[in-house]
Amino acid sequence: KAQVAQMKGDLAQASAKTDQVAQIGMVIVVAAVVLAALFALLIINSITRPLVKALGVAREVAAGNLEANIEVDDSEVGQLMAPLAKMQATLKDFEAAQQEMTRQHDAGMLDFTLPVNQLEGAYRAMAQSINTLVQSHIAVKMKVVDVVQAYAHGNFEVQMDRLPGQKARVTEAMDTVQSAMKTAADAAVFNQRIRLSLDSLPVCVTVSNAEALLVHATPPAKDLLKLFGGSTFDADTFYGNKLSSLFKDPADAAKFDQAVRSGETVDMEIQGRKLRLLARPVHDASGTAIGRITQWIDRTDEIASEQEVSRIVSAAANGDLSGRVSLDGKTGFFGVLSAAMNQLIDTSEGVITDTAKALDALSQGDLTYRITRDYQGVFGQVKESANTTADKLTAIVEEIHAAADALTGAANQVSATAQSLSQAASEQAASVEETTASIDVMSASINQNSDNAKVTDGMATKTNKEAEDGGAAVSQTVVAMKQI
Structure with missing residues (x-):
């Protein structure tokens, strides 16, 4: 019994030691597993962290951020980052070349191209394609410039190239410009002919636009306008101003503006000269008023001649045939009229004088007198x-x-x-x-x-x-x- 009890006691002790060993073993196993897991996590982190970083840099580069920092070292991940860093450098150089190309073109250097020889592979092909595309657009622009320059020199026979696709709009636009400029050139030639013809006539004519601003005056009109602005008045520098601003009397200015608007004939006296203004509106084909044309007639000499003739005719009606119209300074119609009036008075005076002499001779009993003229x-x-x-x-x-x-x-x-x-x-x-x-x-x-x-x-x-x-x-x- 004592031995059995002892054996049970030893068995209990052995069982307790076994449990203790088992517990220690479990602790060791758990500790080993935890350590292994920690070690594995460290290894994974050491591998994935550079990869995540490289992936982030790649995403930055893909998003257009070429300033992202790419670390290159001798590790496998560092070696993996080296091509990415080279790609980043190539893209930065490509971007810098494009910016330089933009700057050069903005500065007018249209023949500047991307440096194709400094690029490799697809980047070289991309640069060549960009150069070809840019030069194609520049060629179209230069053709437009050449055509417009030809139009500017009056050569309207030059036509724009027949461009394909959406570029055809450029051709259509240039054809429209050609037609419009030909029409404008024909109109300009016609207007120039009219202006030169008008300037060659001895008439005082001014032309104003729809806003009543002076745009043209014939040479005689420029001389006449000096009555308003003085002997140093320059009508060419007055273009773009209203003629009514030359009138010192507000009443005359208002009368002139009214005549220009209504087309009435207005007589006025300026600086001792008697002027008649014949103003007429100018309308386009649709009837819209586009300007005014005014003829300035200096009637001072005409009125003086009329008064002189009236005075002499009145005197002749009262029996005084001694008066004659002065021919000084009279030309054209008034010169002919004055000479004819003097001839008429001379003839009338001669007839009446001869008749009076004949009657006087008869009254004196002299029947031998005859009119011989x-x-x-x-x-x-x-x-x-x-x-x-x-x-x-x-x-x-x-x-x-x-x-x-x-x-x-x-x-x-x-x-x-x-x-x-x-x-x-x-x-x-x-x-x-x-x-x-x-x-x-x-x-x-x-x-x-x-x-x-x-x-x-x-x-x-x-x-x-x-x-x-x-x-x-x-x-x-x-x-x-x-x-x-």
Whole structure:
């Protein structure tokens, strides 16, 4: 029993030691597992941490951040990072080359290209493609420049290349520009022709735009505008301003603006010159007002000539034919008019003076005066009437003289007959036959005296009628001269 008890005691001790050993073994196993796990974790971290870092750098580079720091060493991961670092350096160089290309092109160096020889592989191909693309676009631009330059020199026959795809819009745009510039050039040539033609005329014309700003003035108009701005006024530098600003009197400025807007004819006096303004609006094909054209007519000399002619005509109507229109400084229409007026007055004065002299000569009994100067038309008729009147009066006077001579002869015959009768009466006693014969002679003489008396009466009647005709002709001459 004691041995059994001892054995049980030893067995219990052995079992306790076994449990203790087992516990220690478990602790050792657990500790070994934990250590192994820690070691494995350290190994994994040592491998994955560089890989994660490399992956992060790759993501940064892929996102465009070429400034990410890539560490390169002799480890396997470091060797893995070396190509990534080279790729980063290549991309940075590629980016720098693109930025330099942009800067050079912005500076006008359009022939600058990416340095293809400094790149390798796909990067070289990419750079070459970019250079080709850029040069293609530059070629299109330079072609546009060449075409526009040709248009600028007036050569509108040059056409833009027929470009494909969306580039065709450039061709279409340049074709539109070509058409518009050809139309504008034709219009410019036409307008230049009109402007030069207008400037070659001796007329004062100004042209304003829709805002009433002066855009052109003919040379005579530039001289006329010096009345407003003084002798040093330069119309060319005044372009872009309103003409109404030249008027010192606000009323004149308002009248001018109203005339320009309405197209009315306005007369005004500026610096002693009498001006007439004929303003007209200018409309385009759609009827929109695009400007104004104004003709400035200096009527100072015209009005002075009108007044001078009116004064001379009024004086001539009152019988004063001594006035003449001055020809100084008059040309063209007024020169011809003044010369013709003077010629008319000279002719009228000559006709009236000659007629007055003829009538004065008649009143003095001088029937020999005749108008000898040549006249035309009604003046010629007056001359002929006056001369005819003098001729008829001369003939009448001559006939009167002849009739008087005839009367004297008849009286002498009557006296002779009376003497014959007296002699016959004294001799009557001598012979009856002789008396009878004497009576017969006396009867014949009486009949002859009667006939002579009748002739004398007819001549007197004729003389009276011719005198009346001469008086009527003189009256007609006086009336005609009054009408003249």
